Amino acid sequence: MKLSGATSPCVVLVLIFTSTSAIQKLRNINDLKALKFDQNVPSHSLLLLYWFANTIDIDNNNVIRLTFDPNQGDYGSHHYGNYERLLEPLPLGNIRYRYYTVGNLNQESSSELPSYVIHPRFGYEGRNRDRIIFRVREQDVGRQTGQIVDRVYMTQHFQTSDNQGTRYDPVNTYQVTTRLLGQIREFSVQENDLIFLMNVRDRFGSNADSTQLRYIKTYWGELACLGLLLFMVIQEKPSTNQQPSQEKPPTIRNNRQPSSTQKPPSIPNNRQQSSTRRSTHSDCVVNIPDSRHSAFTGMVASHRLNQRENVSLQITTGPGGKASIHWSIIGNLTDQSMMIALYKHNMDVNALTYKSIGNRKSGRYDTSVPLNEGLQARLHIGETLCCFWRRIGEEIHRGEEFENPALVNIRGYNAHLQLFAKNGKACARLYVKKSFTEWKSIFRNSWVGFYSSQYKDTKSYEWWQWQWATEFKPNFFFDIFSEYDVYEYHSGMTIAPGVQARFILQENVEKARTQSWNK
Incomplete structure (x- = not known):
């Protein structure tokens, strides 16, 4: 007999199972790395998870016990009803199970949380949406030592613009395994x-x-x-x-909080948005100065070193923002077949890519390696292993590491602008003198745009390739004793000859432009 006006119990069970089984498990640190923090998941979630992992107890049998009482509201924790069926229903039986949540920074008792959670450093603030949900199995009700945690979840509320009320976002809800909690505790x-x-x-x-x-x-x-x-x-x-x-x-924030879709003020742009939007997940350049002198003494035969001035190896920008190697050899360094190779930096010993060039004295090798600062080309003897299979042999010569163009002054201010390449993309770097303490207020309406040519006018920056100056991300790996603070923005624009970055103070007032990319 068919049921009418009601949902079949089997269908309900299937829906519940489908919802809860879809929650992804985070089993280790690598699973955490795979999440898109600052894009889909607030970075503040990591601070909250770090606190939780280091607050609970995990014994030798991987049993998790609470060190605080959620029934008393410790750390702002409270009961979570799971009414929207985000998580699996509580088991039935004599043992009492309850879900709790923690992480609401607006609650008075949340002041017990450590300062790095309540008052995080810039860039990890979040918007008080992230939460930890944990399921407690109470063997001895009322005894804190009896509160065993058998499920832990990292989740977040929907954004206000999603019009979902106070519900949690199931797409960005993850079960955190005991193994991962143990790794974080390390x-x-x-x-x-x-x-x-x-x-x-x-x-x-x-x-x-x-x-x-x-x-x-x-x-x-x-x-x-x-x-x-x-x-x-x-x-x-x-x-x-x-x-x-x-x-x-x-991330340096200000009171404006522009959205990712906001355009610079008073800059009209009637072009349609590209159908393929760039990824907003950013990574950061670490540009730690290293030794530029040769580190291969003893690796190259002395009779070849005497003729190093006869070899030229240069890295340039190839198609699609990839690295290209140009080589030129004058005279006869060797009668053997040679190979050209690309390395990550001067100290690297493993080639990213290589190619046999025989005895050709000059040429160009367009690699598939994205252009980055520090890349280095080297010339090697080619060794034949068997038949036509070849490998890199003795090193003959190495070129200079690839360097980004010099920075330019932002006129009238103790600040500078630099165009650089990161993973084959056009990026900009701001150098702000530490004594220029009011720069965030002065540059509040300033932005940096990327242009395909120096002949483009201010309004013709590449679509979507711009950023507020105060939204640049600090690079803390520059020398801490430097007189400048350094901030960066990584665009999705492919680096290519002619690309240029410009600093716009406000409206159309240009204060700096880099040289067109000619690397």
Whole structure:
């Protein structure tokens, strides 16, 4: 017999199962890295999760016990009814289960939370939308030691513009496993010396070098381990062959809070939006000065070193923002077949790509490697392993590391603008003198735009390729003793000859423009 006017119980069960089973599990640090923080997930979620992981107890059997009482509202925690069926229904039986939530910074008792959660550093503020939900199994009601946590979730409320009320967003709700909580606990807030940071870095395979660790320690102080966690999660991508990446510094905010779709004031633009919008996930350039002198003494035969001036290796901008290698050889360095190779930087020993050039004295190799500062071309002897299979052999010569163009003055102010390439994209860097303390208010309505040619007028910046000056992201990995603070913006525009960045003070008042890209 068919049911009318009511939903079949089976259908209800299927809907509930489908909703709860769709929640993604975060099993380890790499799963955290895969999330799009600041795009889909507030960075403040990491601060809240870090606090929670370091507040609970996890015993040797991976049993989680609370160290606070949510029934008393400790840390602003309170009961969560799960009325919208975001999570699976509570188990039935003699054992009492309840969901609780914590993270509402507007509650009075939330003042018990540590300062780094309540008053986070710039860029990690959030909008008080992120929450931790945990399910408690109370074996001995009223006894704190009996409160066992068997589910933990990281979630967030919908945005006000979504008109969803106070509901949580199921798409951006994640179950946090005990394993991940245990890994986060290894970034102990009580440990911040450099040796400990190095051990944690090595334990999780981070690419942070010793200079970066020292910088994290200097900037974060007693919260250095939290800084290292943020560096690893937000900037380093999950990969079996993880490439070095850098900490995502905080965003400088102001009272304007422009949306990502807002255009610069009084700048008309009638062009239609491109059908393919760039990713808003940003990463940050870490430009730590390194030694530019040769590090390969003893690797190159002395009789070849004597003829280094006869070899020219130059990296330029190739199609699609990729690196191209131009080589020129005068005289006969060797009678053997040669190979050209590209390396990440002067100290790297593993080639990103290489190509056999035989005995050709000049040519160009368009690689598939995105253009970045520090890239270096080297000339090698080619070794034949078997048949036509070849590999890189002895090094003959290496060129200079690829450098970005020089910065230009922002007229009338103690600040400078630089155009640079990051992963083949056009980026801008602001250098603000530390004594220029009022720069955020003075530059409140200032913005930087990217142009495909120096002949474009101010209104003809490339579509979507601009940013408010006060929304540039600080780069804390520059020398802490420098007299300048450094801020960056990474556009989605492919770097190419002719590209230019301009600093607009307000309206159409231009205060700086870089040289057209000619690298």
